[in-house]
Amino acid sequence: MFAYELHRMHHAELVREAAAQRLSRDAARAARASKGTRRFGRRSAGHDSEGRVGPERGRFVRAA
Template structure:
């Protein structure tokens, strides 16, 4: 009986882990799709202008 309970616990743990992995995969896929579509999120990463590193700073 004890082995059966351990099996049930392990099965439930594996199901939770699989659900978590699916959720992570879905979030990553949505994030990639958002970037691909050009969607900008508020508070996202800010990049410097491309030509900012061409000029040296004045002393």
């Protein structure tokens, strides 16, 4: 019975460690994603994502 309890405690500890690693990895990934978005936003400040429309194209932008 004692070996089983030790096994259960060890398993619970491993599950907690895995959850903590997953959380830190997801937080780092989210931080990198938001950092890239901010850089892109600064680089294209003042322009739409489609870009400027020339006079030959009229006033409509390209459809998605």
